[in-house]
Amino acid sequence: MAISLRRHDHFPHNSRADALSVATVGNAFVDRVYAYLSPVYDIAFGPLLQPGRVKAIERLAIEPGDRVLEVGAGTGINAPLYPPHCEVTAVDLSSDMLERARDRIGAAGLTHIRLLEADAAHLTFVDESFDRVYAPYTVSVVPDPVAVVREMCRVCRRGGRIVILNHFRSTNRLLARMEQAISPATVHIGFKADLDRQMLLEQTGLRPLSVEKVNVPPIWSLITCIKE
């Protein structure tokens, strides 16, 4: 199941990302991983991560008419969770994942969700375009999580909500060491296991309104922020 490593995209020079995780990836690598993950993603990560998705929609507190941006739409697994009274724009880097999202949205007859192929670190929107910006299990996938969260802040209006759902490095030293040890391997199944939450928040200047533990076991974090 291992895919070919091309050194130039698997190990790009990015000291900022290096500080957040021992594992480094490039966009081309992530794209290839999610191309082969796309048929099995919902089986592997569907039910396991679903409680966090449901809770995140609650924390987004979407109001009628809100413009919502989902960063890392994947297979469109969140699409049925959005209330019908909002307009969702969902982006992903992987065309294979988006194909599945489009089929799912079409089959469910959802007309309030549009899809775009885009790089989360170079969001394709003017400043303050959205009322809610949400990254579901995305920031540990991308090559440069700081760049992605900064972009999320840029496109969110002042007073809008930014919600990040993700696994982060444990605060338990032993667990953290284990996560760092397995992280170079877990990138092959789509994520870094050892992303540093505190450092990510510090480097992006985000001050969370709340940080909650979600899923079973509760080792994932749901971070809710208001853009200042």
Next chain:
Amino acid sequence: MPVDSELLEILACPNCKTPVRLVKNGAALKCDQCHRVYPIKDDIPVMLIDEATIEPE
């Protein structure tokens, strides 16, 4: 409709962050600043800097 007027209002070139406009009978989006043209494939705009073509005219 892949690119409606509401989307066009907020859509920007990922490189310049300036607005883009529909070109090629709605089959692509163009940034007039960097001249990048972003294709729309199967109704999904592909807003990737690396996959854009540069068309000065």
